[in-house]
Amino acid sequence: MxxxxxxxxxxxxxxxxxxxxxxxxxxxxxxxxxxxxxxxxxxxxxxxxxNSAARNLKVRHSRLIGIIVPSFRMPFFADIIQSMQDNAPEDVNLVFIGSTADNLQSSIYSLVERGVQALIFGRPIPNRDVVNAFLKKRHIPYLVLDQNADINAQDMVQTNEFTGGSLAASHLLSLGHRDIALILPNELTDNMRQRRAGFLDTLSAANVTPVSVISSALSKHGGLAVVHQLIQSQATAAFVLNDEMAIGVLRGLTWQNVKVPENMSIVGYDDTDYAEFMVPSLTTIAQPVAEIGQSALNMILQRLAHPNLPYQTAFFDVKLVIRESTAKLLLD
Amino acid sequence: MxxxxxxxxxxxxxxxxxxxxxxxxxxxxxxxxxxxxxxxxxxxxxxxxxNSAARNLKVRHSRLIGIIVPSFRMPFFADIIQSMQDNAPEDVNLVFIGSTADNLQSSIYSLVERGVQALIFGRPIPNRDVVNAFLKKRHIPYLVLDQNADINAQDMVQTNEFTGGSLAASHLLSLGHRDIALILPNELTDNMRQRRAGFLDTLSAANVTPVSVISSALSKHGGLAVVHQLIQSQATAAFVLNDEMAIGVLRGLTWQNVKVPENMSIVGYDDTDYAEFMVPSLTTIAQPVAEIGQSALNMILQRLAHPNLPYQTAFFDVKLVIRESTAKLLLD
DNA sequence: TTTGAAATTGGAAGCGTTTTCAAAAAAATT
DNA sequence: AATTTTTTTGAAAACGCTTCCAATTTCAAA
Structure with a gap:
């Protein structure tokens, strides 16, 4: 009692x-x-x-950091939060929330009620201005992951998405492909836009334009649902903006008896755990997920220690991982 | 300021x-x-x-529930926690921790410091007795997911793991397989044991014993590493105790030019998101993950509302999902 | 012994809330 | 106009903790 x-x-x-x-x-x-x-x-x-509630009340801080991701079910974010948790100092507490655009506002509110001292956003922020104002007013620093943002408004960690897209393009180009499709999610986040830009730029530098640009739901099923469009496009290769969709595409292609990579090359993005286990294994762009997570956490901890230092941006490089899903274009 | x-x-x-x-x-x-x-x-x-710290201090409760899983990176648990979060009432707060056996104790401690009112364990609890004593002393009810436990010591939610194993066995049997391998993780959790028991029982009722029992790390790579053993065992089919390992096995088999299902049938367990996207798609045992998560959360909320009601156990049924990775044994 | 310094200890205020209970104000009844 | 009833309001204590500062004790030096 x-x-x-x-x-x-x-x-x-x-x-x-x-x-x-x-x-x-x-x-x-x-x-x-x-x-x-x-x-x-x-x-x-x-x-x-x-009782840490009492303690926090007295000392007027909590060492609590909120991390908001779109969903726990995306391997990319699962990896990120796991790496944060594995590297968090003893005395800081992390609270993870998987939050859709709809309840982002209320998630944030609930987090500040709970006394978070800082926030990390692993997802796009609708109404960025009001969120920014809200947080700034309460002196709660935040950091955004892989999003365009005012470089002077908060810390950021970014990966070189443009390069990523570019790498995908030149890989496909170097294999001789010219009829290339691009599969992107219905709703483009900033980082997706950059992937696309890098891809498109590199393509057009070689004087090629995509034979088809296809929108898909951002999921395996989304990718699956879109393969007939891909087939109809007569493309010999496709860049799919993330591995989840790519996995769906791969699956659908096999069902349609389109051989990968003989008749179609596929490159994904993220180098999710699963990429290397697909049949065929998936050529993709790898991001250093664990480092990204750690770096984000460290930066925000830095920020807490030194609130007035200028905002920083950490950049991570990206690399092409060549596996079985891409091959030289066969001439007929 | x-x-x-x-x-x-x-x-x-x-x-x-x-x-x-x-x-x-x-x-x-x-x-x-x-x-x-x-x-x-x-x-x-x-x-x-x-300020909820102040509020909690005054009202002497927090509406905070801790959920401990082995890792955020396992799709099964990612699904579980996502479904909990999606269904949590407005006024309860969830805090998720991915915790290994090593830091389980300190995770628990930190959670009670933070004032959790209840705990859900999605992972085995080493030193169950001391954990139980610790929690009971502080009147913190807890619930265990898919583990053997004293039915009178806490609430539980279980799936019919025994049936799951049994279903796998009879499926394989009915396809004509008699040389069947069993692939299990190095460290067996209670639920894995039950899967195995169901599987073995049903096999022996048909007078067959596994041609081989193989231990593997509980991961895709683990499954991959173990395929040569599987091949050497001369089995025509294998039951792999979870999808993660099964995915590794599938991958390895393809690399070894063993055709699935023509030369080897594989059945997994969990019906993870990825199962249907494998090539070949994976026959597996499905658990109603979302329901499990919701049910666990609801039960523990119930418990908070009525601390003295007798402990309950919720059972969920499991079903066989037949896909491409299993087929009739070919006679030669 | 006395004194002063050093070592050890504890009282009490206050962090931001909720809640009880009494007080004040307004309205209704004589 | 006086009284009672009803409506509306606020003072103050307490939740468990940290921390400032003063009080007490111990001990060495005179």
């Missing part, structure tokens, strides 16, 4: 509350060996666990 | 703190229209957001 508090251990150890607090927080050098022992023992016998 | 508090809005609205508190918590019927309006307006102008 009765939650045991610092008062209880003070009473049991026959010392003041002050002593208990100081000692348990490793600030008790000034106390005698004996008191220290008494306190520790009382703590253990009682099984006292401090 | 200065975080704005209830006091500020009271001052601005020219009313008491009491009034503000009551009104903003929808307990302000007794106040006049006018005061209510003043308060709301002041709240809005100031952009006041209540």
């Amino acid at each position: 009765h939650k045991i508090s610092i008062k209880d251990v003070a009473k049991k150890a026959n010392v003041s509350i002050t002593a208990v607090s100081q000692i348990l927080n490793n600030k008790g050098e000034r106390f005698s060996e004996e008191t220290i022992k008494k306190v520790l023992q009382a703590r253990d016998e009682l099984g006292y666990v401090p | 200065h975080k704005i508090s209830i006091k500020d809005v009271a001052k601005k609205a020219n009313v008491s703190i009491t009034a503000v508190s009551q009104i903003l918590n929808n307990k302000g019927e007794r106040f006049s229209e006018e005061t209510i309006k003043k308060v709301l307006q002041a709240r809005d102008e100031l952009g006041y957001v209540p």
Whole structure:
């Protein structure tokens, strides 16, 4: 019934509350060996666990950081948050939320109610201005992952999406493909736009334009649903803006008896866990996911320590991973 | 600098703190229209957001529920937590932790420091006794997912793992297979044991014993690493205890030019998102993941509302999903 | 012994809320 | 106009903790 508090251990150890607090927080050098022992023992016998709500209230901060991603179910983000958690310092607490555009606002609100001191956005922010104003007003710094944003408004970590798209294009080009399709999600996020830009630029530098640009739902099923369009386009290769969709495409192609890579080359994006396990394994653009997660966390921790330093942007490079889903164009 | 508090809005609205508190918590019927309006307006102008640490301290509860899973990167658990979050009532907060056996204890500790009122374990609990004692002492109810446990010690949600294993066996049997391998993870969790039991029982009822039992790391790479053993076993079919490993196996088999299902049938377990996208698509045992997540959350909420009701166990059925990775044994 | 310094300890305020209970104001009844 | 009833409001305590600062004890030096 009765939650045991610092008062209880003070009473049991026959010392003041002050002593208990100081000692348990490793600030008790000034106390005698004996008191220290008494306190520790009382703590253990009682099984006292401090109440961080009370602590936070008093010290006026929480060491709580909120991380907002579109969904836990996307491997890319699962990797990111796992790497954050694995690398978080002992004394900081992370809270993850998978949040759609619809409830982003209320997610943010609930997070600041809970006292987060900083936020990391792994997803696009609708109404960026109001979110920014809201957060700035409360002095809650935030960081955005892979999104265009005012470089002077917050920290960012970015990967070289443009290069990514470009790498995909030159790979396909170098294999001799000229009839190339582009498959992109219905709703383009900033990073997707850059992938596309890099891809398109490199293509047009070689004087080729895509034979087809296809919109798909951002999911495996989305990719699957779109393969007949791809087939009709007469393309010999396709760049699919992320691995999830690419996996769907691969699957659909096999069902339609289109051989990959003999009759169609496919390159994805993200180098998700699953890419190398597809049949055929998926050529794709790899991002250093773990580093991205760590870096984001570290930057925001930095920010908390030094609120007034100029905002920073971390850049990560991207690389092409060649696997089985792409091959030289066969001439007939 | 200065975080704005209830006091500020009271001052601005020219009313008491009491009034503000009551009104903003929808307990302000007794106040006049006018005061209510003043308060709301002041709240809005100031952009006041209540401090839940203070609130929790005062009301002595948090509506916070901790969910501990082995890793965010396992699709099965990603699905579970997503479904929990999607179905959580407005006023409850969820905090997810991906925790290995090593830091389970400290994860739990940190969660109770943060004031969780209940816990859901999606992973095995080493030292169950001490965990149980720790939690019971603090009146923190918990629920376990798919684990053996004293039915009178906590709530549980289980799926019919035994049936799952059995279904896999009879499917393979009915296809004419008699040389069947079993691939299981290095470390068997309770639910894995049951899968195995169901599988083995059904096999032996038909008078067959596995030609080989192979241990693998619980991952795609683990499955991959183990295919040569599988091939050497001369099995014509294998039951792999989860989809992740099965995906690895599928991949390895293709590389070894073993045709699935012509030369080897494979059945997995979980019906992960990816199962249907493999080439060949994976026959597997499906669990109603979303329902499981919701049910777990609802049960623990129930428990919070009625701490003294007898513990309950929810059972979910499991079903065989036949896809391309299994086929009739070809006679030669 | 006395004194002063050093070592050790504890009282109390306050963090932002909620809630009880009494007080004040307004309205209704004599 | 006086009284009672009803409506509306606010003061203050408490939740569990940290921390400032003053109080007490111990000990060495005079």
